Amino acid sequence: MAGEFKRDQNYITTRITADGRDGYPVEPGRYRLVIARACPWANRAAIVRRLLGLEDVLSMGIAGPVHDERSWSFDLDPGGKDPVLGIERLQEAFFKRDPEYPRGITVPAIVDIPTGRVVTNDFAQITLDLETEWTAHHREGAPDLCPERLRDEIDEVAVKVFGVNNGVYKCGFASTQEAYEQAYRELWERLDWFEDRLKSQRYLVGDTITEADVRLFPSLARFDAVYHGHFKCNRQKLIEMPALWAYTRDLFQTPGFGDTIDFGQIKEHYYVVHRVVNPSGIVPLGPDVSGWLTPHGREQLGGRPFGDGTPPGPPPPAERVPDITSRG
Incomplete structure (x- = not known):
């Protein structure tokens, strides 16, 4: 359709695995995981790393949080350089991998520290591999975020989740009224589906937190x-959808979760950025x-957030986000 936003989903699909089948x-x-607090796709990786104690x-x-057409940059660090990789822009790690890298420089990305080369920016696979390939290094009490018995259902629900993840962008970046209206209808169809599902169960799949x-x-x-x-997804606010x-x-x-949000x-x-x-x-x-810390009442639906596991400890001091009372 004319004016429809289409996401480039061609990522560097090299994987970091227990057996090193791809050379990593x-x-x-x-390795160093590079994120931006602003990015929802990177937020996933930060959450999984926290939950698993990695x-x-x-x-x-x-x-x-602000980048130009070239790349995300490390302007929060002293001297504007990542203290481990020694680079000013994430673009440099992509160009070490491929000097003519033709696509967007995206987060999350995992960089091989010895070579300075990006290994992967395949955001969907990154969290799955942290959950299934890094198990030898999970903290004691780490939850199983992708139980084998639930993987088919998780995959099915994930398709609908992507309809929300990407759907908001399809609304926001549509360049014709027709494309926007179609994206808007599709987004709210998905959100209504989740609203209905979550009325009777605490989590999306099973009775614990999953992928x-x-x-x-x-x-x-x-x-x-x-x-x-900003993206014109304005039928309702989240705070107007009870479940x-x-x-x-x-x-x-x-x-x-909340301790990764700024x-x-x-x-x-x-x-x-979106001028x-x-x-x-x-x-x-x-x-x-301020409403984020009000009682939610979801305990009455049962479920155990971490299953037989335990909550993660506090984040490292250098990774702490502002307290909710100072956010806005």
Whole structure:
């Protein structure tokens, strides 16, 4: 359809595996996960790394929220350089892998520290591999985010989750009224499906947190702050959808989820970078975020967030986000 936003989903699909089949075996300290707090796709990887307790074996670099057409950059770090990789822009790691790399420079990306080359930016596979290939280095009590018995259902639900993850962008970047209206209808069909599903169950699949929840949460966390207005997804706010709002608060208040969210960086990225959508670059002061810590009542639906496992400990000091009371 004319004016439809189409995401380039051609990523570097090299995998880091226990057996090293692609030339990159799992090794503590060898790789660096690069994220941006602003990016929902990168948010997934940050959550999984936290839940599984991989902080000591997989270091994490954090790019700033604003980038130009070249690349995400490390402007939050002293001297504007990642302290481990020694680079100013993530683009440099992609060009070490392929000097003529033709596609977008995206996060999350995992970089091989010894060579400085990006290994992969395949965001969907990254979290799955952290869950299934890095098991020897999971913390004691780490949850099983992708149980074998639930994988088919997780995959099925994940298709609908992607309809939300990508659907908000299809609304926001549509360049014709027809394309926008179709994207809008498809998005709300998906959101209504999740609203209905979550009325009677605490989590998306089974009775514990899984990969499916990790994939949906980042989009919901950004919905009222960005997608509702900036991307014209404005039938309702998240806070007006009882099951989804309670579900998102439940996860936000669960260690490993809300402690990866920086609302300030999220808003700065979308409203400053997307000048086609927001030419002024003005970043809104709202919405009020105090409601994120209100009781959600989801415990009455049963379920155990970590199954037979335990919550992760607090994030490392260098990776802590602003307290919710100071966010906006």
